Amino acid sequence: MNVLSLEKEACGDNLKELFAFVEQALTSLNTPASDRDKMMMALDEALTNVVLYAYPENQRGTVGIRICRNDNTITAEVVDHGKPFDPTAHPAPDITLPIEQRPIGGLGIHLMRNLVTSLRYYQKKGENRLVLTTSWEKTI
């Protein structure tokens, strides 16, 4: 199975390269456009969260991304060594509130969770691993 991966220092200056890698990887794996766009939006979110929140301001750390395709499923794994954070346990925002009662933030994880087929978090050897998958129907 072809696995495409990239690891960079988790800083804002590297986000552009990480985002570009995601787009290139999903395209090279022949992901259908609709699934590619949704996975890109979800991964943009996951990578931004690591860069912004995983490490204390004065601490350097890395963010890794691995993407592979198996049949009609794309699996992407985002890896960091920062503080543990399980987005799958994060409560869903109330998206029915009127504008004046709407919190400004808190939509990113909800968006990520709903853009992909599955979202899984686990820790392994001090690493945080967030696994996003998207699957699509086979076309004959």
Place this chain on the structure above:
Amino acid sequence: MSDAILFVDETRQDVKLVHVMAQRLLDPQQADTLARHLGGLFESGVLCVLVDLGSVQRLSSIFFRSFIMAGKKAGEKKAKLAFCNLSPVIQEGFTITGLTDLFPIYKNENDALSKLAGK
């Protein structure tokens, strides 16, 4: 980090049309810029702003925060904020986050202007 945002504003039939020209809206700083730009329009007395996202292919959720901030400002000023020309994935993002219940979304400018102008 992302493409430089270039706002092209025009006024048509009492509607302030804000064309967002960047293909990628991913940078948190640009999200702040967009929120300030839209909020500034409402502060200056504009009563209806239509945001054209037709050039935008990729959008981070940080920008949904900008839209909610601008929507709150619009509400304070009894003004209206609407959107048009959303790509399928951005439309889905609006739906997932419930923004479709907060703002009018139109297929294109002409559709929007026919419904917003003069209101």
